[in-house]
Amino acid sequence: MNGRGNLVALGTIAHREVIRILRIWGQTLMPPAITMTLYFIIFGTLIGRRIGEMHGFSYMQYITPGLVMMSIITNSYGNMTSSFFGAKFGRYIEEMLVSPMPPWVILCGYLSGAMLRGLTVGTLVLGISLLFTHLQMHHIAITLLTAILTSIVFALAGFINAVFARKFDDIAIIPTFVLTPLTYLGGVFYSVDMLPSPWRQISHANPILYMVSAFREGMLGIGDIALLPSFAVMLGFVALLGATCIMLLRRGVGMRN
Amino acid sequence: MxxxxxxxxxxxxxxxxxxxxxxxxxxxxxxxxxxxxxxxxxxxxxxxxxxxxxxxxxxxxxxxxxxxxxxxxxxxxxxxxIGIVPQEINLNQFEKPLDICVQQAGFYGIRRSVAQERAERYLRELKLWDKAELPARTLSGGMKRRLMIARSMMNExxxxxxxxxxxxxxxxxxxxxxxxxxxxxxxxxxxxxxxxxxxxxxxxxxxxxxxxxxxxxxxxxxxxxxxQLDMETFVMDCQADLEALPEVDEIQFRRIDKRSFEADLPCSLDLNRLFASLTAAGITVKSMRNKTNRLEELFMRLTGDTETMA
Incomplete structure (x- = not known):
């Protein structure tokens, strides 16, 4: 298939993903918005008032970048696992496997859907936060780039999860037992500087810390980790996970007999 | 060439x-x-x-x-x-037939305008056009199979x-x-x-x-x-009750009930011989048919399922 054909195919998968996200908006867009509103009310307004300032910002302002990141991570991951595993489970993944589409087109098509949902929910959460506090945008390019790279990393990770999943339980295990703890321990609600040794050093093994820190740097101009190592970690994960996904698709792991 | x-x-x-x-x-x-x-x-x-x-x-x-x-x-x-219609239904049950077909064309790099025209043509040919906007899960089993054929034709x-x-x-x-x-x-x-x-x-x-x-x-x-089939079995229904079946060297007759019987006939033998013997015995045949499909007999023989053949 030529370049134009690949673009048409890519657009077809992306279009299907958009339709799917909008068709089940009650499952894809609504719940994260409600959950995050509750976070803002409980942690930001009720508890946050007693905590006071963090690095010169109100607690509500401090946790907003973390909560936006948390939404992007869980929704990018969740969209990829549910959509790709759904296609596998319903066997309509075969529509794509018998076609001349190269693996990268299939991957990018699903990636676009996962990113769309992750970034849309992230924007929604950012919008909701404005109902509770005022925000500044310190560096918009860093903010956007971090959001996009984080969405890609977790969409790719979700793809690998969906490839190996055999039942619906398998796509719930990683978010519950890995993703959620790592997110909570990744500096969403606190600065790692507050942690005693050795927990502060151990926290640096958590990749989510680098993403939350870079995003907070972009929005508020403060972060736990310098931008260079943060972007190195994100780009490293994109390359590693992307190559793994292409290899899995090429070999047909979990898809072809 | x-x-x-x-x-x-x-x-x-x-x-x-x-x-x-x-x-x-x-x-x-x-x-x-x-x-x-x-x-x-x-x-x-x-x-x-x-x-x-x-x-x-x-x-x-x-x-x-x-x-x-x-x-x-x-x-x-x-x-x-290649176009493929698999044995098992592999449709996205939440999508509409028209969307399923147009998307399939998209996976082959076919532009949407061309895909829409093709989808309509094949859905009409397979008598599914009136169901084009219904979710696939609402279609009957036969309709789903026809939809899979229409889908497989999208890349012509x-x-x-x-x-x-x-x-x-x-x-x-x-x-x-x-x-x-x-x-x-x-x-x-x-x-x-x-x-x-x-x-x-x-x-x-x-x-x-x-x-x-x-x-x-x-x-x-x-x-x-x-x-390759060397023997065929015909089932004959007669006009009147059978009294006795004829005896012919190369043909074996078996009575089924009072008005029907079976005849095992070598493929090398023409049917005129069978009818001549029946006419001579005063038997009037109202209808006849192969006992089993000819290919079925050969299939059973080649795959070794002799039990079913008997």
Whole structure:
């Protein structure tokens, strides 16, 4: 298939993903918005008032970048696992496997859907936060780039999860037992500087810390980790996970007999 | 210049991780423009073979070429020429038939405007246009099968593979599907059909291969295959009650009830001989039919299922 054909195919998968996200908006867009509103009310307004300032910002302002990141991570991951595993489970993944589409087109098509949902929910959460506090945008390019790279990393990770999943339980295990703890321990609600040794050093093994820190740097101009190592970690994960996904698709792991 | 065969299989092998050898060194050639039947008992390896050709199954040895293009070396170019209707329903049940078809075309790089026009044409031809905007889950089993055929035509394939397309479909819809298959074959599409309805294979196909235990045990044209049948059994219904059946050297008669009987007749013998003996015995035959489909008899014999034949 030529370049134009690949673009048409890519657009077809992306279009299907958009339709799917909008068709089940009650499952894809609504719940994260409600959950995050509750976070803002409980942690930001009720508890946050007693905590006071963090690095010169109100607690509500401090946790907003973390909560936006948390939404992007869980929704990018969740969209990829549910959509790709759904296609596998319903066997309509075969529509794509018998076609001349190269693996990268299939991957990018699903990636676009996962990113769309992750970034849309992230924007929604950012919008909701404005109902509770005022925000500044310190560096918009860093903010956007971090959001996009984080969405890609977790969409790719979700793809690998969906490839190996055999039942619906398998796509719930990683978010519950890995993703959620790592997110909570990744500096969403606190600065790692507050942690005693050795927990502060151990926290640096958590990749989510680098993403939350870079995003907070972009929005508020403060972060736990310098931008260079943060972007190195994100780009490293994109390359590693992307190559793994292409290899899995090429070999047909979990898809072809 | 001669046209490359539609499909060439060379020493195709497939051993599943549990050790089951589904295909053992299968070689086969199917000419362009053919309407070819691939038959075999359940578990013989038909779907594995089709799976390898359509890239849904990874083979463990050998190669396949579609119109001279290797599916391993030039997968994309080979797949662009194939349409596949799998045995199991593999539709997204939440999507509408029109969307399913248009998307399928998109996966082949076909622009949306062209895809819309093709989808309407094939959905109309397969009598699904009035269901085009309903979710696939609301369609009946027969409609879903026809939708899978319409979907497989979206890239206008040169080779269409139908894996038991009429399974569980009523006779009226089955006949309309036969008509469609004949029409696309006449228009130049090579068709490979697997089916459990041997009457379907006999009526539709010109050439046939029989696969059993992962090996091709017969590969010939339908006429030559049917000529291998040395004995046919006819069931006769008579006008009046039978008194005695005639005795003829080469024909064996068996009474079924008071007005019907069976006659085992060597294929070398013409039917005039049978009727002459019946006329001489004063028996008037009202109707006659083959006891079993001729291809079915041969199939049972070749695959070793003699019990069912008896």
């Amino acid at each position: 001669t046209q490359a065969p539609a499909l060439v299989l060379r020493n195709l092998c497939k051993t599943y991780p549990n050790g089951v050898e589904a295909l053992k060194d299968v070689s086969l050639e199917i000419s362009a423009g053919d309407l070819f039947a691939l038959l075999g008992p359940n578990g013989a390896g038909k779907s594995t073979l089709i799976g390898i050709v359509s890239s849904l199954v990874n083979g463990t040895g050998g190669d396949a070429e579609v119109f001279g293009i290797s599916i391993h070396k030039h997968r994309s170019a080979a797949m662009a020429m 394939p040169r080779l269409l593979i139908l894996d038991e397309p009429t399974a569980g479909v009523d006779i009226e819809i089955r006949r309309s599907m036969w008509k469609f298959v004949r029409a696309i074959n006449r228009a130049g599409t090579t068709v490979i059909l697997t089916t459990h309805y041997l009457e379907e294979a006999e009526n539709l196909c010109r050439n046939i291969a029989i696969i059993d235990h992962g090996r091709i045990i017969e590969n010939t044209d339908m006429r030559s295959l049917l000529m």
